[in-house]
Amino acid sequence: MHTIKDVAKIAGVSTSTVSRALSGNIPVNDDTKKRVLDAVKQLNYKPNFLAKGLKEGRSNAIGLIIPDIRNPIFPALARGVEDTARSNGFNVIFSNSDENIENEINSVNMLKNRWVDGFIFATASLDCQHIHQLREENIPVVLMVRNIEESFDAVVTNNFEASYNAVKYLIDRGLKKIAIINGRLSLSLYRERYEGYKKALEDHGIDFSEEICFNCSMANGNCYEVVKNYFSTHRDVDGVFATNDSKAIEAIRAIKDVGLRVPTDISVIGFDDIQISALLDPQLTTVAQPLYDMGKLAVEKLIKIINEKSKRKKKPQIDVVKSELVIRNSTI
């Protein structure tokens, strides 16, 4: 069997140039590349990066565990992760957990067995014993979007502040009774968005009312029905802060279906700025999370930890990126 040295000898270059030419990650000039590829062909040389990884104790692969790639915030995150991983010579193995803890544990085990160098999770529920376990085993972990406790490295957005600003915007536009459509409070991001909402009301002398805090999680279902039920018998609310764009889209449909107009009768603000939000009618005013950049940042953070692995168990660092309000046509 031929080795990389044989290829280098025939191509008349160093072994590291062969390595660069074959990895496809670092550019080498076309002529050199051709010489290397000709030599590879001549010798029928098969580089085995896995065997190399085994020897070096790393795989250059990372595991990305998300609830569901079909949830519209995850494609942009996943793309940020994959682009950044690839440009650093890492591959991304992705797995969908459906927010089910058993699925998540199974995926973690499967990927551990496959020997990834680290994990990115965007799935956090309070039950995170398996993530603590990874830390115990000195396997690098970064949380993305969804944070759990303060015990892990994470990339999140400024949920409290961004929500505060979104609700303040509605108040500044003269709205007096603003409902919130929220998700599961067991997720810190929804708790923080809820706190931002409440604080904005409080700071501007607007009474908080439990009655117009709607909770629409996957569990208690259909946001459309919840909003439609309320608005078919109540006409007092003039603003809605939805804690994600999918909820905002369902709310707008429900509001229209009871014969009210957006934004003339009711203004609606979302959160996320998923791709479709700019294409709706009306186009959605929303808090834009820099999803692609969050994915990018999470990978950069993870690779840094992988490279520093010996200095283990530092204090976790939580990076907070800034979301911005994007004003479109769903608010007056």
Added chain:
Amino acid sequence: MHTIKDVAKIAGVSTSTVSRALSGNIPVNDDTKKRVLDAVKQLNYKPNFLAKGLKEGRSNAIGLIIPDIRNPIFPALARGVEDTARSNGFNVIFSNSDENIENEINSVNMLKNRWVDGFIFATASLDCQHIHQLREENIPVVLMVRNIEESFDAVVTNNFEASYNAVKYLIDRGLKKIAIINGRLSLSLYRERYEGYKKALEDHGIDFSEEICFNCSMANGNCYEVVKNYFSTHRDVDGVFATNDSKAIEAIRAIKDVGLRVPTDISVIGFDDIQISALLDPQLTTVAQPLYDMGKLAVEKLIKIINEKSKRKKKPQIDVVKSELVIRNSTI
């Protein structure tokens, strides 16, 4: 270093039970699993599935190469791929190529080096020398959604027939002048949809006119502008067949922005049935591709080829799945 035999001995089970308990893929009863995990802990045993893969000549990983996970048809396909791969003990490494042939070749090389057992491509352009090369090297390949020539195994939808039926539906509703918004004709799926459109017109005695065949590809850009330009000076078209939902969504916005109504003035039909299409206003009438099932089928096909690898280079099989017209509110 301890081996799987040591674990099996302490747990009092067979090595294959240890293997099953650790893989997380095949259920074993809780008591057995606990005994295995206790033994693993006691011995600090680290199973190394990669080393095992190296020995057995397979990695149980597949490469999924798509243009961009943010393109709304790919999340459902990717989910179908990942679910099915995982339930068969395979991991999915995904890579975005942006329909750029160099990116695609780089990704293929990177994944080949990582030693995946096979590839699924949804990126096909005519320049597919690298895919032929994979076949030469006896690396299993399945194409998904986008077909190239007839030389590869593939899972595609009945583009011609489904398009024919969509256009026929518009004709049956009494529409007389039906435009098409199409993508790059270098992709077979757009050629087939175009042929279906033309044949439906022909069979129903409607003249074909190049003037209302709009071409909106990533390259010549903005579908919104193309449609808006035409409709701001022409009021004769009463139906639009858009060859994907994104184009349909842009067309509807353009039609509204020149002061026409959908569907009262112009009916619009899309193709794909992406998640958002049911949430639009009006909700989109469209051809529903069974995206999740196509992903599932592509993986099943690929794993079958991987398992049969010795009997190489059979005649390629192209599976055609059925898309169905979903009638909503964007057509009269």
